[in-house]
Amino acid sequence: MMECSEQDQKRKRVCRRCKAIYDPLANASDACRYHSSLFVSRRHDDQQRYYELKPDDPPYSAKFYDCCGAEDPYAPGCSTCFHVSYDDP
Template identity: 70%
Template sequence: MESLKGGERASLNQERVCKRCKKTFTQSSNSPSSCRFHPSFFVSRRHDDQKRYYELGPDDPPYAAKFYDCCGAEDPEAFGCKTDYHVSYDD
């Protein structure tokens, strides 16, 4: 195994922010199960039209069913349903 030069080692240990889950991470600790997120949008499905989906907006009526389109979780703060590597804003 090649030894890392100072700059490469520093880059692996530099803290970054994940653009999916917003947590800080380092490349050296990033693994396929590090990031937990929803791959889809939190949407609103209006009861008067069950076949059309809308992104949740500030003017959505209170009777709209709101959920994550990927897994059906109804809480906007629900724990993510998928895991993967963290993705940096720098990537």
């Protein structure tokens, strides 16, 4: 197995969207998969979807990503783009 050079290691960045470590020279338009909105706990705006609530849950305790409606907090992102470093403006 080939080890990364010190220069390669210094070049690595952390994506502020998906938190992955990436090489800016290998960044691609679909490299970063992320949710464009937050995971929220409130009534869904469209009121068209119904969420499974546990018996002790208060009404409107629906939890989902506001961007795509995914109810699993670990659901893969619904958007793709280039990675964006914390060092980028």
